[in-house]
Structures are given as C-alpha cells and as structure tokens.
Amino acid sequence: MCELLAMSANIPTDIIFSFTGLAERGGVTGPHVDGWGITFYEGKGSRTFKDAAPSSRSQVARLIKSYPIKSEVVISHIRQASRGKVSLENTHPFTRELWGRYWTYAHNGQLTDYQQKFVTHRYQSVGETDSELAFCWLLESLVAKFGEREPADMRSVFQYIALLAAQIRELGIFNMILSDGRYLMSFCSNNLCYITRKAPFGKAKLIDTDVVIDFHQETTPNDIVTVVATRPLTDNEHWQRLQPGEWKLFCLGELICSGSTRELRPL
Amino acid sequence: MCELLAMSANIPTDIIFSFTGLAERGGVTGPHVDGWGITFYEGKGSRTFKDAAPSSRSQVARLIKSYPIKSEVVISHIRQASRGKVSLENTHPFTRELWGRYWTYAHNGQLTDYQQKFVTHRYQSVGETDSELAFCWLLESLVAKFGEREPADMRSVFQYIALLAAQIRELGIFNMILSDGRYLMSFCSNNLCYITRKAPFGKAKLIDTDVVIDFHQETTPNDIVTVVATRPLTDNEHWQRLQPGEWKLFCLGELICSGSTRELRPL
Numbered sequence: 223m224c225e226l227l228a229m230s231a232n233i234p235t236d237i238i239f240s241f242t243g244l245a246e247r248g249g250v251t252g253p254h255v256d257g258w259g260i261t262f263y264e265g266k267g268s269r270t271f272k273d274a275a276p277s278s279r280s281q282v283a284r285l286i287k288s289y290p291i292k293s294e295v296v297i298s299h300i301r302q303a304s305r306g307k308v309s310l311e312n313t314h315p316f317t318r319e320l321w322g323r324y325w326t327y328a329h330n331g332q333l334t335d336y337q338q339k340f341v342t343h344r345y346q347s348v349g350e351t352d353s354e355l356a357f358c359w360l361l362e363s364l365v366a367k368f369g370e371r372e373p374a375d376m377r378s379v380f381q382y383i384a385l386l387a388a389q390i391r392e393l394g395i396f397n398m399i400l401s402d403g404r405y406l407m408s409f410c411s412n413n414l415c416y417i418t419r420k421a422p423f424g425k426a427k428l429i430d431t432d433v434v435i436d437f438h439q440e441t442t443p444n445d446i447v448t449v450v451a452t453r454p455l456t457d458n459e460h461w462q463r464l465q466p467g468e469w470k471l472f473c474l475g476e477l478i479c480s481g482s483t484r485e486l487r488p489l
Numbered sequence: 490m491c492e493l494l495a496m497s498a499n500i501p502t503d504i505i506f507s508f509t510g511l512a513e514r515g516g517v518t519g520p521h522v523d524g525w526g527i528t529f530y531e532g533k534g535s536r537t538f539k540d541a542a543p544s545s546r547s548q549v550a551r552l553i554k555s556y557p558i559k560s561e562v563v564i565s566h567i568r569q570a571s572r573g574k575v576s577l578e579n580t581h582p583f584t585r586e587l588w589g590r591y592w593t594y595a596h597n598g599q600l601t602d603y604q605q606k607f608v609t610h611r612y613q614s615v616g617e618t619d620s621e622l623a624f625c626w627l628l629e630s631l632v633a634k635f636g637e638r639e640p641a642d643m644r645s646v647f648q649y650i651a652l653l654a655a656q657i658r659e660l661g662i663f664n665m666i667l668s669d670g671r672y673l674m675s676f677c678s679n680n681l682c683y684i685t686r687k688a689p690f691g692k693a694k695l696i697d698t699d700v701v702i703d704f705h706q707e708t709t710p711n712d713i714v715t716v717v718a719t720r721p722l723t724d725n726e727h728w729q730r731l732q733p734g735e736w737k738l739f740c741l742g743e744l745i746c747s748g749s750t751r752e753l754r755p756l
Contacts, residue, residue, distance in 0.1 A: 264576070266615050267541075268578075269577060272536045309533075310535065319585060319613060348589055
C-alpha cells in the first residue's frame with residue numbers, strides 16, 4: 223500500500239516537520255520504498271518533486287527536508303507498489319489541468335476490475351496505475367457534469383467528487399487526497415486522519431524519528447494549519463480519524479464542508 | 490527575454506554540464522533572474538523542478554547542478570519576465586497531458602495581440618503568460634486536427650506543429666522547444682542553435698563559468714547527445730544556428746526531420 227500526507231494552511235507554511243516523519247516510512251520505519259512525491263502550491267502555481275527512489279534515501283527528499291518551501295496546500299505520497307512497476311510515471315501525486323487550475327491527487331489503496339469503468343478520452347493515463355486512471359476518470363466526469371468552465375459553486379463540485387469517490391470505493395480501497403490549489407479534499411475508504419493546529423500552539427513530537435517542534439515558536443497566533451495523513455505523524459497530539467465513506471473539505475486550514483457517502487448508491 | 494536549453498540523447502544522460510552554464514545566465518552572466526525550470530523525462534514519466542528565484546542563487550538549482558538525473562529528453566528555461574508577474578505559475582516549462590503522454594514546452598520571445606487567436610477550452614492557461622496560452626492553443630489544435638488518440642505517424646504531428654508555430658510567429662518572436670518525452674522539437678524565430686555530440690568525443694569548455702568537461706571520459710562510443718540552446722554554451726565547439734522559420738526534430742539524440750516555414754502562409 224502507500225501513505226498519504228496533505229496540508230492546508232491560511233498562511234504559506236512549510237511542511238518540513240511532517241514530511242520528515244513521513245519520509246522515514248519510506249524505508250526506515252515503513253515499507254513504502256517504491257518512490258515518493260510532493261506537490262507544493264504557491265498561488266495558482268504548483269511544483270512537484272518526485273523520485274522513484276525511497277524517500278528515506280532520496281537526494282531530492284533530502285532537499286525537501288531541509289529547504290523550507292512555503293505553501294498553502296501540499297499533497298504528498300510515499301509508494302509501496304501494488305499496480306504498476308516502480309517508475310517515475312507511476313509515482314504519485316498526479317497532476318492535470320482543469321478549468322485553468324492544476325489539480326493534484328494521490329491515492330492509497332488498490333482497486334480491482336476497474337478498466338471497464340474508467341474509460342476516458344480527454345484525460346488519459348500516462349502510467350499503469352489504477353490510481354492515475356481513477357484520477358483521469360474523476361476529472362473527465364467533472365467536465366461531463368459541469369462543462370468547460372469552472373462553476374461558481376465549488377462546494378457542489380466537491381460534493382460530486384465525493385459521489386464519484388464512493389463509486390470508486392466499490393472497486394476496492396480508495397483513500398484519496400485532492401486539491402485544486404485552494405481546496406483540499408480528503409476521502410476515506412479505511413485509513414485517513416487529520417489534525418488542525420491553531421493557537422494556542424504547543425509542542426509536537428514525531429513518531430517515526432526523534433524530532434520535536436515547538437509550533438509556538440514557529441507560528442503567529444492567527445495561523446491555522448490542517449495536516450491530513452494515513453496514520454498520525456505525532457504521538458502527543460489528538461488526530462481525528464475519518465470514518466469509512468467520510469470526506470472532509472478544507473480551505474485555508476479550516477474544515478469548511480464534510481459528508482458521508484456510506485449510504486450512497488451508485489449514481 | 491529568456492533562454493532555452495534542451496537535450497535529446499540515445500542513452501539516459503545527465504545535463505549537469507550544460508545546466509551549470511545556463512544557470513549562470515540567471516543572475517551572473519545574464520539578466521534572466523525571474524525564475525527557471527527544468528523537466529526531465531525518464532521513460533514515459535517526467536518531473537519538473539521549478540523556482541521563481543534566480544537560477545544562479547536557487548537552492549533547487551543547486552541540487553540540479555550537483556545531482557545527476559539521467560534522462561533521454563530535457564527541457565529547460567530561464568526567465569526574464571516580459572508578460573506575467575514573477576511567480577511559479579508563470580515559470581516555464583509548462584506541461585500538459587495529450588494522448589497519454591506528458592508534453593512539455595518552453596518559449597523564448599514575446600507575442601502581441603494574441604488573445605483573440607488563442608481561444609481555448611480544453612487546455613486552459615493557469616498563469617498569465619503569452620507563452621502558456623500559445624502552448625494550450627497548440628495542443629488544442631492538435632486534438633482538433635488528429636482527434637483523441639495518438640496518430641501512428643508522429644512526423645505528421647510535428648510537421649503540423651511547425652505550421653502552427655509559423656502562425657504564432659506572425660504575432661511576434663517565437664523560439665520554442667517542445668517534447669512528448671520521445672521527440673524533441675525546436676522551432677526558431679530568431680535565436681536557437683544546437684550541437685550533436687558523438688564519438689570521437691572531446692573536451693568542452695563552458696562560456697559562462699570556468700568548467701571544462703572531457704566527454705571522452707563520461708561517455709561510451711555509441712552515445713549520441715544533442716543539446717539545443719538559445720546561445721552556444723561552449724566556446725570551443727561548433728554550434729549550428731537555426732534560421733528564422735526553421736525547425737528541427739530530434740529523437741534519441743539524432744536529427745530525424747527538419748523543415749522551414751519561411752515561405753508558409755497562414756493555414
């Protein structure tokens with residue numbers, strides 16, 4: 223399987239602390255050695271650092287652990303290959319442009335019998351993963367539903383994505399993080415949690431390596447930062463677990479919308 | 490303006506030597522301080538490193554100058570902003586997926602009165618540059634001409650791109666490098682040159698900084714590597730200049746197709 227990490231913040235914030243913990247799981251405290259990637263949004267722009275090498279040993283990961291890139295939305299993934307060989311084209315996150323924004327996505331889980339469902343034309347897979355194909359199908363479905371221009375009501379877009387995610391979940395395990403650079407959506411199939419940090423800030427201690435941070439020293443009283451992860455990254459804070467079928471939408475660090483698709487039937 | 494750098498090779502090759510020369514032009518020997526980017530293809534996968542900081546001082550550029558990423562196709566750009574603010578979303582290269590491949594592009598030059606021509610739906614600009622919009626229009630034109638699936642004859646695709654590029658050139662200066670990960674196309678409006686290195690290899694000396702490489706020590710006799718640049722990067726080798734309206738198509742390091750659009754009328 224894999225592990226996911228995402229961040230939404232109301233002020234450009236670096237993710238060195240959380241990524242340092244996650245990267246350990248790519249070869250030291252976890253088995254996710256088949257590549258990793260991280261996308262930083264800076265305004266409408268985004269940049270993705272990827273490597274097919276394990277995150278615990280990657281030279282590119284070393285840069286990310288030492289060079290603070292300030293971002294309002296981050297999407298990251300460390301991979302343990304299930305479908306598709308270990309290669310750059312199969313490394314998450316995946317990015318496509320829709321409605322004049324870069325959409326970025328990463329998936330944890332595995333799907334079966336998906337080829338027939340995920341027939342796409344406009345957005346085509348480059349690699350061989352079930353994950354990327356599901357992403358292409360999601361975006362293609364958004365165009366089919368909402369057309370060529372971004373709708374005014376973006377909440378309805380994410381509510382529709384939740385319905386689509388629930389359909390995908392019928393094909394297997396589908397934990398997902400997704401962003402257009404403003405909104406961060408997380409959809410839980412079986413394993414996803416989050417924490418929102420705001421004043422008064424305290425200390426946090428990573429589980430996977432011996433690092434402690436005092437957020438009080440690193441923040442201002444107005445900062446609000448949410449971190450989403452497959453498993454908690456710290457052991458002295460309270461992480462909220464998402465329930466199967468549940469989804470949460472964050473913007474500028476805060477939860478703005480949530481729902482459950484447990485009861486949903488296919489569209 | 491800006492400067493372009495691209496590589497096509499028949500064996501995965503690093504571009505540290507050439508990029509080291511180019512990066513100096515982003516703040517030391519040249520005025521292109523408004524961001525830079527580089528895309529490496531590794532198989533069908535690609536990864537782009539970008540920074541809005543000058544290439545001569547960027548920490549990310551320092552990684553690229555020291556960490557050999559082996560690639561068969563590279564596209565790079567250092568920017569001196571003409572249209573669009575200094576920001577990540579305006580930083581080249583730009584990438585979009587078409588026909589299940591990542592297409593990557595960078596532009597040197599400036600266009601005027603282009604908004605009316607470049608009306609696109611499927612591929613939309615994220616940033617504000619004339620360059621990105623021209624790229625979106627190119628790709629949208631390819632879909633309009635060839636449909637949703639990659640045609641068998643890719644040369645006809647690049648010949649068509651040359652016709653489109655000639656149209657764009659009527660709006661200003663349009664030096665361009667473009668790749669789908671296999672083919673590297675260069676189109677010259679007024680400033681573009683290239684060199685193909687093959688056995689017997691010799692020494693090369695950068696113009697912009699005091700670095701000499703002995704390719705004989707770094708290569709095998711079968712290696713063929715073409716480097717495309719706005720201006721020659723070395724001063725002891727013979728770089729071929731492209732003529733205005735001329736284009737060249739490289740694959741696996743070798744020139745496979747070329748043509749001139751000087752005589753062309755609009756389609």
